[in-house]
Amino acid sequence: MSDFDYPRPQLVRDNWQNLNGTWQFAYDDEERHCRPDDNIDWTHEIQVPYAPETKLSGIHDMGFHTVAWYRLEFDMENRGERTILHFGAVDYEAKVWVNDRLVTSHQGGHTSFCVDITDALAEGTRQVIVLRAEDDPHDLAKPRGKQDWQLEPHSIWYPRTTGIWQTVWLEQVPATYLKRVRWTPHFDGFEIGCDILAAGERREKLTVEVKLWHGDVLLADDEYKLMGQEAHRKIAISDPGIDDSRNDLLWSPERPTLLDVELTLRCDGKELETVRSYTALRSVAINRDRFMLNGRPYPLRLVLDQGYWPDSGITAPNDEALKRDVELAKLMGFNGVRKHQKIEDPRYLYWADKLGLMVWEEMPSAYSFSPKSMTRLIKEWQEAIERDYSHPCVIVWVPFNESWGVPNLTSMQAHRNAVEALYHMTRMMDSTRPVIGNDGWEASATDILGIHDYDSDPQRIKARYEVSDPARTLFDQRRPGGRILTLDGFPHRGQPIVLTEFGGIAFDTKAPDIDTWGYSRANTAESFYEHYTALLKVVNETQMFSGFCYTQFADTYQEANGLLNADRTPKIPFEKISAATRSVQLVAQDPPEPV
Numbered sequence: 001m002s003d004f005d006y007p008r009p010q011l012v013r014d015n016w017q018n019l020n021g022t023w024q025f026a027y028d029d030e031e032r033h034c035r036p037d038d039n040i041d042w043t044h045e046i047q048v049p050y051a052p053e054t055k056l057s058g059i060h061d062m063g064f065h066t067v068a069w070y071r072l073e074f075d076m077e078n079r080g081e082r083t084i085l086h087f088g089a090v091d092y093e094a095k096v097w098v099n100d101r102l103v104t105s106h107q108g109g110h111t112s113f114c115v116d117i118t119d120a121l122a123e124g125t126r127q128v129i130v131l132r133a134e135d136d137p138h139d140l141a142k143p144r145g146k147q148d149w150q151l152e153p154h155s156i157w158y159p160r161t162t163g164i165w166q167t168v169w170l171e172q173v174p175a176t177y178l179k180r181v182r183w184t185p186h187f188d189g190f191e192i193g194c195d196i197l198a199a200g201e202r203r204e205k206l207t208v209e210v211k212l213w214h215g216d217v218l219l220a221d222d223e224y225k226l227m228g229q230e231a232h233r234k235i236a237i238s239d240p241g242i243d244d245s246r247n248d249l250l251w252s253p254e255r256p257t258l259l260d261v262e263l264t265l266r267c268d269g270k271e272l273e274t275v276r277s278y279t280a281l282r283s284v285a286i287n288r289d290r291f292m293l294n295g296r297p298y299p300l301r302l303v304l305d306q307g308y309w310p311d312s313g314i315t316a317p318n319d320e321a322l323k324r325d326v327e328l329a330k331l332m333g334f335n336g337v338r339k340h341q342k343i344e345d346p347r348y349l350y351w352a353d354k355l356g357l358m359v360w361e362e363m364p365s366a367y368s369f370s371p372k373s374m375t376r377l378i379k380e381w382q383e384a385i386e387r388d389y390s391h392p393c394v395i396v397w398v399p400f401n402e403s404w405g406v407p408n409l410t411s412m413q414a415h416r417n418a419v420e421a422l423y424h425m426t427r428m429m430d431s432t433r434p435v436i437g438n439d440g441w442e443a444s445a446t447d448i449l450g451i452h453d454y455d456s457d458p459q460r461i462k463a464r465y466e467v468s469d470p471a472r473t474l475f476d477q478r479r480p481g482g483r484i485l486t487l488d489g490f491p492h493r494g495q496p497i498v499l500t501e502f503g504g505i506a507f508d509t510k511a512p513d514i515d516t517w518g519y520s521r522a523n524t525a526e527s528f529y530e531h532y533t534a535l536l537k538v539v540n541e542t543q544m545f546s547g548f549c550y551t552q553f554a555d556t557y558q559e560a561n562g563l564l565n566a567d568r569t570p571k572i573p574f575e576k577i578s579a580a581t582r583s584v585q586l587v588a589q590d591p592p593e594p595v
Contacts, residue, residue: 003318004049007088007167008112009350010390011181012276016171017077019129023048025059028067028132036097036130040069048072048168049088051161055311064138064151068163070131076121080172082200083121085129086114088166088345092135092142099128107376109135109161110143110343110364111383116200133163141373143380145341145364146306155517158308158557165315166345174272175201178208178265181275183390184432187250187283187294190239198229198265205268210235212279213260214249237281250294251280251392253335256356258392280353280392286434286447291496291546293395300498300547301581302360303329303563305337306556307344310566319347324568326351329553331574332563333581338500338549341365341401343384352393360396360549361388362439365404373405374418381422385429397426397433402440402452409442409487416487420445439500441483444490450500453480454551456520458534461502465542496546499539504551504561505531509571516560519551529572532563533580540583550581 004020006012025046033040050057052068076083087094091109095102099122104115121127136142137160138149148157177200184193196208206226212219212235219238224231240246251257261277283294290297305325309317316322322345329337336358343364352359363381366373381399388394399422400406406415423437423445434447443449455461467474475485475492486492506518507528522528539548554562563577564570570577579586 004167004347005319007086007169007346009346010183010277010279011178013171013173013273015078015080015173016169019072019074019168019170020048022046024071025052026069027061027065028069029065031067033067033069033132035100036069036071036128037100040071042069042071046070048164049166050312050315051091051163051165053159053162054313054315056315056317062151062159065162066134066136068133068135070129070133070164072129072168074127074129075125076127076170077125078172079121079125081175082116082118082173082177084114084171084173085117086112086167086169086171087131087164088112088168089343090131090133090164091161092139092144093133095132097130100130108143108380108383110145111380112166112346112387129168131164135160135162137162140367141370141376143364143366143377146308149367153557156559158306159313161314165313173200174265176203176206176265176267176272178263178273178275181261181263181277181390183277183279185279185281185283185392186234187281189234190237190249190281191234192237192259192279192281194224194231194233194235196224196226196231196263198226202229203267207266207269209264209266211262211264212237214257219259249281251282251353251356252293253330253356253358256354257281258353278353279390282392284395284433286496288494289496289546291434291448291498297546300336300358300549301334302336302338302358302500302547302549303332303334303553304340304501304549304551305329305553306340306559307342307348308556314342316345316348322348323351323355325553326355326357328564328568329357330355331578332570333578334550336360336395337553338362338398340552343388346387346391349388349391349393353391357393358395359391359393360398361394362398362401365401367405369406369408369415369418377405378422378425381426382429385426389430395433396436396448397430398436398439398450399423399426400438403438403442403483406438409438409444410484416444436500441481441485442487443485444487447495448546449485449492449495449497451480451485451497452501453499454502454504454519455480456505456531458538461535462538462542465499465544467544497544498546499542499548501549501551502539503532503535505535506560507571508555508560509565515558516555517558518561525572529576529580532577536580537583 024042025044052059098120101120106113147160179199180197182195209223264274265272285292338360426435437445439450440452504519507522554564555566
């Protein structure tokens, strides 16, 4: 099945095999089976990587199910010295057998995992993979994002996702191979940090050659010795010294320059393997009350993106759909997205890197607080940061949203400790990006103060945020959404203020009067356009804001507050959305017609 391209775009090998397609499938609601040889009745066929709740899976069962089994019998196309089996994401707990041999288990529904299955392979090409996915639909102590715990989606919650929902694939590697490469741009020194980890059979005299290109121009060709199978270096790039020349090398939404990389692993001079990667030179930082990109203040124009599709749920229909979503966000005048309650597929991040779209990465929330829920969240968040660290499009990390999972921040020290701990842990893992401890309200440890305010009246928004003394008027006296913006002991210290959720105007182009959900409502294309334009004009002109994030990108199930319909068609013409987003005057001012 070729609907999805190489699943790990920053460490690419040619010798790989996509295992998406038709698998055998069975529910096990009574949890009777423990192993693949337990005489499982394979009642269904499923199209991987689509969850069984979705239409594209071929099953479309949206009921409550705790355990699901998957089985694939396939011919392995090639066999290298070692064979690695990869799962993009399996919700929530997975156990994997290869030829009836248990090879790995993993907990966490949004992050990737892999295992060396060489010793479990059968003679010949025919192999069998079996996976058991356990995902209790009522468990509120696991990171679940927007997945509803009720049978039918309600309010802002969506259908559940069970089991495999990203690409399954094999790759063939040598006995000693490159397992991980991590890139860190150092803008001030015009350098690229390179961290390399080899795995497999331990060998002496390992080296790695790193070639770095800007287009056809070779910028660096260096060889490093691995110590203990690791290498940590900085690659210096000649600094042109003047902005016009510097900008040719820098990544930004307006000019998403990527630097191509080739890495060759050698042992005592003999080549073991060559892989491809890419990186970029850019910086993101905070300077007083402004967000900075490449050393300059940069206004953020973001849109909230849930990352769901009507027929495939949390999984994109194909790679082209991921690319198209990036293109559509830019077409509507935005320079970034806030991926809401979802760790997005690396293929989306690849297209955001390549086409130039900034991404706020946000951890899907658990909905109860306990040592168990926090242990689960921390483990998965660490895996997400490690996986996506090298993508230049990722500019902000957000471990908590709207106090979800930590609902008593104003009264319970343990909840406050959790937010502060995740903030500092994230900063420890990545000191190069800003971190928002808890987005929306009740902020404590944070580099950006995010505010959620769904007041539908542009004039009230203007009055609330055009104040001369925000420390007293806004933070002490006003409560957007009925919540305090900062916790006691954490006054606003001058960090950038970003309106990270607002708008949410519901408008259904096909049936504007049906029972859909939104924060306010428009009944015609003209009123929708006028309301959106008025809100964005106020927000763009409010000096307090370093940026904004409008709710939302596309209609998602019962939520009809997207700028796009669920099928990604626009509710009003794209040029009008873009002009309003940027508060740019159009020459033509005719009322828009539904599209």
